[in-house]
């Protein structure tokens with residue numbers, strides 16, 4: 001791999017090169033929060049990032065990114081992370097149905113600590129409206145663009161979050 005002069009390597013299809021942590025990859029989201037924390041690579045499906053920005057505009061409040069992209073090797077180190085995880089910079093299983101290429105990252109976990117019930121429910125509604133699949137936990141919401149791999153939109157819950165979410 002080339003020697004990096006800035007901490008992150010961005011590959012967005014059009015541009016490939018080094019960027020600083022505060023580089024705005026797409027409006028509202030910077031390299032620090034979107035990159036793989038270990039490999040420092042930012043490699044997402046472009047359409048996914050467009051939707052992420054659209055969601056941010058629609059909800060009109062900050063969306064802290066708890067989890068960004070992960071290289072497959074970093075993903076393997078994480079307890080509970082699935083080998084097909086859509087957070088991966090190059091998916092070992094899924095392909096982009098339009099290009100036929102290995103699916104690039106198309107998932108994030110958004111931290112929801114301190115959010116009101118109304119804010120959480122509005123976020124889920126807007127995300128689903130935009131076609132995101134949504135995984136609901138008590139302190140974060142996973143969003144992904146699995147439809148890019150030809151998979152149907154889906155909502156799921158982590159642990160006991162289903163009963164919690166349905167009663168708030």
Ligand SMILES: [Zn+2]
Nearest residue numbers: 107108109142
């Ligand atoms: Zn996730």
